Amino acid sequence: MHVERLALVNLRCFERVSIEPHPGLNVLLGENGSGKTSVLEALYLLSYGRSFRAGGSGAVVQRGAEAATIHAVVRDGNGTHRLGLTRGQRDWVARVDGQPVGTLGALVRLCPAVCVEPGSQLLVVGPAEHRRRFMDWGVFHVEQQFLEAWQHYRRALQQRNALLRTMVAGRQAEIWEQRMAEAAERIDGLRQAYLTRWFACLKQQLAQWLPELGEPRWHYHRGWSATEPLDRVLATTRERDQVIGHTRAGAHRADWTLAFAEAPERHQLSRGQTKLLAIACVLAQFEIFRAGHGEAPILLMDDLASELDQSHTNRALRYVRSLDAQVWITGTQLPADISSMQVFHVEHGQILPSRSSA
């Protein structure tokens, strides 16, 4: 799938811009603070319903404006859709083909994107929540039942947490613990199946990006004991959970980690290796999505060259060019070979196409 047109209104430094990107590689060039990341952020918002930057989603609204809007025409194997996403001071309003949609889920399924940005290194060195989100995005797009299982789980978890705080948990909590346990088993099964496929794909990526690290291993923690059902675990931890006021074990605490023969601890990786590992993780996710849907998601790479040496940057450029997918890259310098790509110059609140070639 790819974006045929993108328009931004009152989004960060852009008052009103509209571009027609290349179906393949698009490179956004500009000085620091010119707005390159904001363009990728807009595409990410359409795909995830939230930003990858700190500051909350309201921060995307241009200072002094009431609301920010992103319009996009996206084409997939079934035709085109017009997507609209408006952020006011508090809420999102999503539209598909001119009609409001009740949940962001209906919009984000139509604009799937995978993204490498400076914060992606948190996938490797950050807290579990980053890895959980990454894994769940993949599962959500490949397994239709995941969303329902997750919604059931979250509702039951919220009910249990509310009961814990009233200090009268006991029998009532048991009902919700059982529901959590049922949904957690389903979530765990889907996550494990996804990660198994993803890791097989990741191994191939790592062989080209980080061969020096040796054999990779992955470890998955489902969020509670690997041998006991969740309701039994929760029954035994109920009193302790009451003291802290929330549930410590369950599918909401899942995590996965990677280790290498030549770098058993994640903090032994250099900054460039950490970035290359994040790139490999995302490209494996890209491939699993494409295999499941028969269509590639959009690939976003913010500040591709930062932390990478010239040879890795060139290799990454050659690789993404060969993907047969829409790719968006930002940078401050023109790549050496600009054939078959659209270069946009981002400056003074404008996005100007500089050259287009087949």
Ligand SMILES: Nc1ncnc2c1ncn2[C@@H]1O[C@H](COP(=O)(O)OP(=O)(O)OP(=O)(O)O)[C@@H](O)[C@H]1O
């Ligand atoms: N809500 C806002 N309203 C107006 N301007 C904003 C808002 N949020 C950010 N900006 C400005 O928008 C500009 C775009 O920032 P962005 O991070 O997209 O730049 P960039 O081209 O990616 O820079 P860099 O090369 O440093 O990564 C910055 O000058 C920033 O100060």
Ligand SMILES: [Mg+2]
């Ligand atoms: Mg930037």
